[in-house]
Amino acid sequence: MLFDAAGTLFDLVPPIQDVIASTAACHDHPCSPACVERALGHVGGTLGWPDDESDSVGRTRAWTVFARRIIEEADLPAPDAVLQQIAEEAAATILEPANYQVFPDVAPLIKRLAAADIRIGIVSNFDDMLFDILDHTGLSTLFDTVLTSYRTGISKPDPRIFHLAARAIGTDVAATHYIGDSVYSDMGGAHAAGLHGILIDRDGKHSTYSGEKIVSLMDLQLDLDR
Structure with a gap:
C-alpha cells in the first residue's frame, strides 16, 4: 500500500491560510483566512x-x-516592506517541521497493516524537507520506502514514480492501493499507473469526485485479517 504525504498522513497546523492570515494580523493588517485560502488555491x-x-x-x-504571491493575490493593503516581512515570517512557520502533526487515524491503520505484514510506502511531490517532517512526527521508521519528486526527478501524476514505488515495496501494480488527497496528482497518477486509487477527502471538498473515496483512513475496507 502506498500513501501521499501532506494532507494524507500529516498536515501543517494551523494550515497555510491561517498562518498567513494570523501573521498579517500580527502586523496590524488583518485579512480573512477564507480570502487567503482562495488566493492559495489560485x-x-x-x-x-x-x-x-x-x-x-x-x-x-x-x-x-x-x-x-499569495498575499498579493489576496490583495492585502500594506506597504511593500510589511508584505515582505509577513511573507518571510509565514515561510519560516511553514518550514518548521515541529509545526506538522500526524492525523489521528494514521497510527491505527499503520498498526493494522503491520500486523497483516503489508509493506507500505510514501510517494510525494516534496523535497528533502519531507524527511525532516517524517523524523519529527515519528513516521520515518514506519514506511518501507519513501519516494519524492525531488530525489527521483519524477513528479506525480507521472505514472513512473508510482511504478518505482510499487517495485520498491515488492508488489504488483494492479494489486497496489494508493491513498492521497489530490484528485489530479494522486488519483490521476495512480489510475494512470494502474494502481487502485482511493481519494481521502477529510474536509468534503471533492463532492463531485465519482471514484472511490473515504473521509478517514479508518473507513478503508480492506481484507487484511484473512
Whole structure:
C-alpha cells in the first residue's frame, strides 16, 4: 500500500491560510483566512508549489516568494516592506517541521497493516524537507520506502514514480492501493499507473469526485485479517 504525504498522513497546523492570515494580523493588517485560502488555491494551481528545492536556503527563498504571491493575490493593503516581512515570517512557520502533526487515524491503520505484514510506502511531490517532517512526527521508521519528486526527478501524476514505488515495496501494480488527497496528482497518477486509487477527502471538498473515496483512513475496507 502506498500513501501521499501532506494532507494524507500529516498536515501543517494551523494550515497555510491561517498562518498567513494570523501573521498579517500580527502586523496590524488583518485579512480573512477564507480570502487567503482562495488566493492559495489560485497561486498553487497556476504557479505550482515550491516542493523541489535542494537546500534550506532555497526552500526559504521559494516559500517566501510563494507566500508573497499569495498575499498579493489576496490583495492585502500594506506597504511593500510589511508584505515582505509577513511573507518571510509565514515561510519560516511553514518550514518548521515541529509545526506538522500526524492525523489521528494514521497510527491505527499503520498498526493494522503491520500486523497483516503489508509493506507500505510514501510517494510525494516534496523535497528533502519531507524527511525532516517524517523524523519529527515519528513516521520515518514506519514506511518501507519513501519516494519524492525531488530525489527521483519524477513528479506525480507521472505514472513512473508510482511504478518505482510499487517495485520498491515488492508488489504488483494492479494489486497496489494508493491513498492521497489530490484528485489530479494522486488519483490521476495512480489510475494512470494502474494502481487502485482511493481519494481521502477529510474536509468534503471533492463532492463531485465519482471514484472511490473515504473521509478517514479508518473507513478503508480492506481484507487484511484473512
